[in-house]
Amino acid sequence: MAFLDKIIPPAFSLDGSVPGRKTLTLTGDWTVNSAESAERLLGSIDLAPDQVVCIDISRIESLDTSGAWLVHRFRGGLEFGGKRTELIGLDEKRKVLFRELEKHHPPAWKPERQRFSIVGFLEATGRVGVDAVKDGLAMLNILGTLGAVLATVLPHPKRLRSISVAVQFDRSCIGGVPIVALMSFLIGAIISQQGGFYLKQFGVEVYVVDLAGILILREMGVILTAIMVAGRSGSAFTAELGSMRMQEEVDALHVIGMSVTEVLVLPRILALMIALPILTFISDISALFGAGLVTWSYLDIPPQAFLVQLQAAISTKTLMVGLVKAPFMALIVGLIACVEGLKVEGSSESLGRHTTMSVVKAIFLVIVVDGVFAIFFAAIGV
Known part of the structure; x- marks a missing residue:
């Protein structure tokens, strides 16, 4: 409980001094213990559609995989909406963390399309036959x-x-x-x-x-x-x-x-x-x-x-x-x-x-x- 009291709540600040460009600076602790509040915080950010967004994470005190995934997902949502984004303030350790997140990003879901084929039909028939034989042997057992x-x-x-x-x-x-x-x-x-x-x-x-x-x-x-x-x-x-x-x-x-x-x-x-x-x-x-x-x-x-x-x-x-x-x-x-x-x-x-x-x-x-x-x-x- 003493450890939880030391958590610095996640926060952000927006700097729009450069026209057409916003700098989003994240502060506090972005860890699994503060993931819920961090997710609500990112959901409250409202940005104009024609702005370039720079996400600065250099002032984040603590960052683990959960916090990095929230930032990565937020950035992906902005890019999906048509905005250009940049991630700045990365040290060597955090570069490795975000690089690993990119590698393990889940692929887009694709519906399975099964085309009829003679081989597939024979395979399915054979499997049904094998299962029937196994059931018969189990009953005999x-x-x-x-x-x-x-x-x-x-x-x-x-x-x-x-x-x-x-x-x-x-x-x-x-x-x-x-x-x-x-x-x-x-x-x-x-x-x-x-x-x-x-x-x-x-x-x-x-x-x-x-x-x-x-x-x-x-x-x-x-x-x-x-x-x-x-x-x-x-x-x-x-x-x-x-x-x-x-x-x-x-x-x-x-x-x-x-x-x-x-x-x-x-x-x-x-x-x-x-x-x-x-x-x-x-x-x-x-x-x-x-x-x-x-x-x-x-x-x-x-x-x-x-x-x-x-x-x-x-x-x-x-x-x-x-x-x-x-x-x-x-x-x-x-x-x-x-x-x-x-x-x-x-x-x-x-x-x-x-x-x-x-x-x-x-x-x-x-x-x-x-x-x-x-x-x-x-x-x-x-």
């Missing part, structure tokens, strides 16, 4: 580690963190029931309304029950639920693990000798694999309920006739085809969410980017897995 942890946990069930599984199940399943039920109800109603609108033209509107039942139970129920879980729980997993990475909690687990997969990954994936079949069943019931209401109000098919036609159109096998897919989709969503969360670096920008990538990749792979199952069930005649 997590999957292998998960298998090793399960082999250790199953003989010793007490090692399974049942409280963590229950907490994650509550967040993934119980917390997601309202939105899954509402969205499925609306989707079932839309399918029945659109199907009934076109089938009614041919007088076979009763077959909308077959259409809605088979489509919802085999495909739409599980896909819709998996997509909503990927957007809701998958992004939450990525954000939680990414936040732990940013706060170095994951590194702390490594330091104390605990398995990250056993502590963080296994409870989340296990809870998701239990939750998704339950949510899929709730989604199927909600969608069929919405379809039944629409067929009753729009197509005059009473609930009893809807149930009879639905029972004739579907079977237990139809329901099981959709439910069998759910654990595999949950595994995909959980693996991608955990992989992306553990890839987060130490910035909020990285956290947001990986959370977005987690949702996009999970939705994409959910649809791919559903297509693989569709081909498999068609091949075995189910």
